[in-house]
Amino acid sequence: MRNGFASEITNLAITDETLVLLSGDIGNRLFDGLKSECPTQVINCGIAEQNMMSVAAGMALSGLKPVVYTIAPFATTRCLEQIKIDLGYQHLPVVIIGTGSGLSYAKLGPTHHSLEDFAILRSIPGIQIMAPWDVKSIRTCLDIALNSKGPTYIRIGKKGEPDLTNDQIVPEIGCGLKITSGCRIAVIAVGCIAPVALDAAGMLAEKNLFVDVVLYHTVKPLRKSWAKDNLLSYDKIFTVEEHSKIGGFGDAVRDLLDECNFEGKFAKIGADDEFIWKVGSQNYARKLAGISADKIFQAVHSLQN
Template sequence: MRDAFISVLAEIARIDKNVMLLTGDLGFGVLTEFAYEFPKQYLNVGVAEQNMTGIAAGLALEGKTVFTYSIGNFNTMRCLEQIRNDVCYHDLNVKIVSIGGGFCYGALGISHHATEDLAIMSSLPNLKVVAPADKMETKLATFEVYNNTGPFYLRLGRGGESELYSNPPKFIIGKSIPVFIGGDIAILSIGGILENVMKARLILFNEGIKTSVYSFHTLRPFDYDQIQKLINQVKLIVTVEEHLAKGGLGSRVSEILAGKYGDRPALLRIGLGDNFMSEVGDQNYLREQTGLAPYQIANSVKYEIKRNKI
């Protein structure tokens, strides 16, 4: 995803000389070509995320469109107040791009597990929060993040993700993408975990259970309309995220369901618990430790079908 992002940003930077990329001294091997081609539009501010975000705000106040780049929690939590006060309160054209959402950097330890970011970032006024699922979504998202004025958080994976789409989907900020349609069960996914959700769908399909799958790439603004439609269409909504089960996609859906009178679908939220990982491992290993492997997602859905007598 990071290569998809930077290739699109280069396309944009060739045309719009007001676009700038700031890094907090990260992006080895990823940003090299961009830095070489656009020396005036590239700035390594050093290992200083608070300053990077403040500088981004200052540049944006002077008319620049600024992308800040780092990994994990560094350009989100380390400088959260700069994002809140300097970027969001002033509603500036600053796009915060973090690589390594979820357990991408699993073996590096908890400092590099970005597993609370969606909850935290989506609580900030004026900030739009987007987490694309694969390279295709990342390319489309990067254009949209650039085209839409104002602050954004763009949560990306790392590299080497599978291609999930055979044709480019219609990508609109705040509108989910229907990936598969059919059945009484809708599985909603945010970010790179869509890959496992699609595998889980196949497992279920082979056992005669039809499910719809939606990529909810934007947490804010949220696609309330789609949830309202699903409330009338399905018996079970499942949310899957490589993130705390609280505060992200599952929470958004539960808030809507909680305000709904009468018949409503059951809700299963699949995500992480309120604890740090006690062991490290690669992304797939940690996904399995937290119930996010394809077979585990499928089993959780089957259990919920049985429990709710669907």
């Protein structure tokens, strides 16, 4: 996913000389292509995220298109006030890329986890929040963000995310993509946790319990008309996110469904309200947090009875 982002941003920078990548002392080799193609359009802002975010604001005020890139927690909570005031209040077209999001950096501990970024940023007026699931969907998110008048936070994974979009068209902002359809139950996953939702759907199918899997790349804003046309017919809806259960995608979808007078059952699957201090692989950390395929399986299965 990181490599897909790097190659896409290089292509975009070649055709648009107002695009500038600001990085927080990471991605040294990752952006070699960009540095050789467009050397003046890459600036290493050092390990100083507050300054980097305000510098991006200054560039946007001057007519440039800054894209800020660093590890998700440092791109969000570390410089939250700069995002709120300099980008949010001033409504500036800055794209923030949070890489290695969720539990991607499970071995680095809670300092490098981001399980609260959706919740915290959602409450800032005018900011768009996106979480693509594969390289193809990153391209769409970047395109949407770079053509917006205000700020966008895009949270991406690390590497090795499978291509899930295949031949389908990545939807517009706020809409979902149905990987399967026709069932009475939907499991809606946002961002890089999508393959886990698909695994759970497979496990459920083995028990003759069939669910539709719907992928979302948007946390904010969610489009009401799409939900009305595509979600209201379900009996049960489950949301899955690599994020705290509190205030994130699940809550955003529940608010949306409430506005649409959804009458079915709803449950959200996300990280428990605890820091994950035990070290391990990303999948291990996801299990500890309560966002594994098993957990989704259990949640759907238990709501049957």
